[in-house]
Amino acid sequence: MGEDLLPKTYEPADIERQWYGHWEEKGLFRASDKRKGNEYSIVIPPPNVTGSLHMGHALNNTLQDILIRYHRMKGANTLWMPGMDHAGIATQNVVEKQLAEQGLRREDLGREKFIERVWEWKEESGGTIINQLKRLGCSCDWDRERFTMDEGLSQAVREVFVQLHEQGLVYKDDYIVNWCPRCHTALSDLEVEHEDSKGHLWLIRYPVEDSDEALVVATTRPETMLGDTAVAVNPEDERYRHLVGKTAILPLVNRRLRIIADPIVTKDFGTGALKVTPSHDLNDFELSIRHNLERVTIMDTNGRINENGIHFAGMDRYECRAAIVKELKKKKFLEGTDPYVVGLGRCYRCKDVVEPLISKQWFVRVKPLADEALAAVRDGRTKIIPDQWAKTYYEWMTNIRDWCISRQIWWGHRIPAWTCEKCGELVVSRKTPKKCPSCKDPALTQETDVLDTWFSSALWPFSTMGWPKETQLLKTFYPTSCLVTGFDILFFWVARMMMMGLRFGGDVPFREVYIHALVRDEHGKKMSKSVGNVIDPLVVMDQFGTDAFRFTLAALAAQGRDIRLSAKRIEGYRNFMNKIWNAARFALPHLVGQSGSLSPEDLDRLGLPERWILSRLNRTIEAVEQAILGYDFNEGAQALYRFTWHEFCDWYLEQAKIPLGGDDAETARRTRLVLKQVLDSLMRLLHPFIPFITEEIASKIPGCGDTIMKGPFPVHDASQVDPKAEQDMDTLIGIITSVRNIRAEMDLPPSKKLPVVVLPSTPHEHELVDSHQEIIVVLARVSELSLFDPGAKPKLPRMSAAAVVGEMRLFVPLEGVIDPEAEIARLEKELAKIDKDLTAAQKKLSDEHFMSKANPEAIQKQKDKFEEAQARSGGLGDSLKRMKKFRQN
């Protein structure tokens, strides 16, 4: 031991690598699947196999690791279940892009070869994020790592699908869905991002058959007119009532269109007449059901006009729009064009504009599931934190629509349904059926579609634990304790896990859901590659160390607000790590050989600073535990920062240099033991937030053992909270600060030691100062401390700077050293401040409404405030008078 053991600045790289290796090697992340009754479990939000660690992951997993490490230290049987998501569309896109570089499309390989190729990619370069999570310090039970496409989870997926089908909650139907022409698949409503975009509203004249009249319709998508099969007006609309039932002629195409009336049409939008295109608009599709309209599909799955598009066939949708407008104009059907803001739907993966298209898809009837999930949050079986999100959850769950679960891609769980080629029977089965159960024919073809990725994610909390088998793990850890996630996937994932967990897991999937913020750049912008404002967590960890980064995230994670992250902020907390490091560098050499701990007799004999720091420590323990349990990570971080830096380092360590270097062996011994205890507890308190540096330091504390990650976590000891000691220490701090202030304001160099005269107002104050003279002398750099009896009226030097602490008066004789004008100015400034407090308190105390209605505590507070201000004002005012008198002479 010695200073050579710890370098002057904290160098995280080696320490992080060594400790993580050590933890893993010793199997410290492993959970026991034997139920002990004190379980704590979290399932990780599985990152995409394609993913690389970004800020969202970093925040999400840091918070989970804090929770996990805390509960593990508290002695809970703790499971953090890790794994990855196969991310259907995203992963397929990655591999398709690689193929494209070789000039290939997935069709060139064929389904089987393509999927093989994806698996190959997954084995080689998928899941780099796992190592990045390790770098972050995540203490997941890696031996249990799962993948949404592994054998067990695939089985769970089939089981759930089949059971849903048996329960009549899965159906296949023709419906108009969101179609991505680029990804070539249907998307669920959630997978469409809405965005406002500048467009136009075109007014087109549709002549009425056998009449001079015409209906003018308004549309933002003129190209869809090729598929129009009706014109609709509001039944209440006087202007058009006489036309309902008649026929309009579709320009260019010359199709005959029924004129129908339906309340969905808004009278005062556009012209009040709506062109109806059942195959390419959701509303119109529903109109076609109500009015039994013909459907004409004019677009193919690539977004190009098909053979129904007369001479426009073969054109791209936007190309066609321009051509149609041109032709309408030429043939005088175009009545006008207005600029208009249109809501565009885009694919959440590739950002291409989605196209409403009719196709045969699989759906989950979610209403019954949603009702159960709704009830579980309403009655508190699952608690959403912060609770403002519960409202959003209710809202969505209440208005939920059926979930389109089929995707026309190859990478994913293939739908376990087969069609009999002979009799057309649809068979849904857990295992590949050998023959048709109806006609016994062996020729069965499986569905080519795969399931929405979120279908398997919805099962994650129980599928990862072995469901549908009734495993020990499931019995021990399901329902999980907590789910930590961002609000962006509240509907995608959380809501669906609730539904599936309740229906198939037999209980809610988690007791609590903590919804955290989004990480943005320092100006509040979303981080994105194209904007170039992305902060890479890996770069940050290289630059500042993992602990500094984790602490920053925790410190900024206030509930219900987005996080604006800047490098400056991380740098600040890097400095904090360094502060901790140096505090340890100072303390550790004093602890050599100190393997014992404080005896009850020692505790009885502790000096004021020792009682004070133990009191502050215990308050901090309480604050940190409360913060973690209430998901107020920022408050926990703040309490730790303040205690460590501004109490332990600034005051305790500074004053401890006196007894540690003093002659009194007994006092020095007790000081060392307190120092050890505080350092030890502090490392443990900090450990869930900053695991690496705390392990490194703790490992050098005598008797601290092999690791602190297994606990114990410090226990709050109310008997060590000592308000009296806190008050006395505050008085000493006040004296020291006052002297320092005088020195700074009077422009006196720190090297110049100053004489100080103290006039206590009570015997207690006298005793306090008397017995702690050395602390004042050293920390305030005092040359000579003169302490008078309470109430004494000593003859003071004519020229001195003054201060008041509590009711105690301080003087720093400065005759000949400073300009009296400077001191007068300083005193007047101080007095002005006090005067504000004084009059405020006075006003309240003389207000009879306040005195009669306010609660006694508030009144007492005002009285105390008034008295304190009065004492300070009196003392300083007195000094000011003397100074002015001195000036006159």
Next chain:
RNA sequence: GGGCGGGUAGCUCAGCGGGAGAGCAUCGGCCUUACAAGCCGAGGGUCACAGGUUCAAAUCCUGUUCCGCCUACCA
């Protein structure tokens, strides 16, 4: 259109019924033997605006306004 969140020190944000706070930035002084990534001090805010409730409002209520997000089938 509906919903939610927010406007507090130059910046980023805590506080959310009884003394306006932190970090960073700024200014002044210090290489005080753990730490200059540090130490000691200082300055800086009609808490968006307008009403209301209350003895008391940054904090609760109402309205206005400006930002952000979510959601939605006015083409």
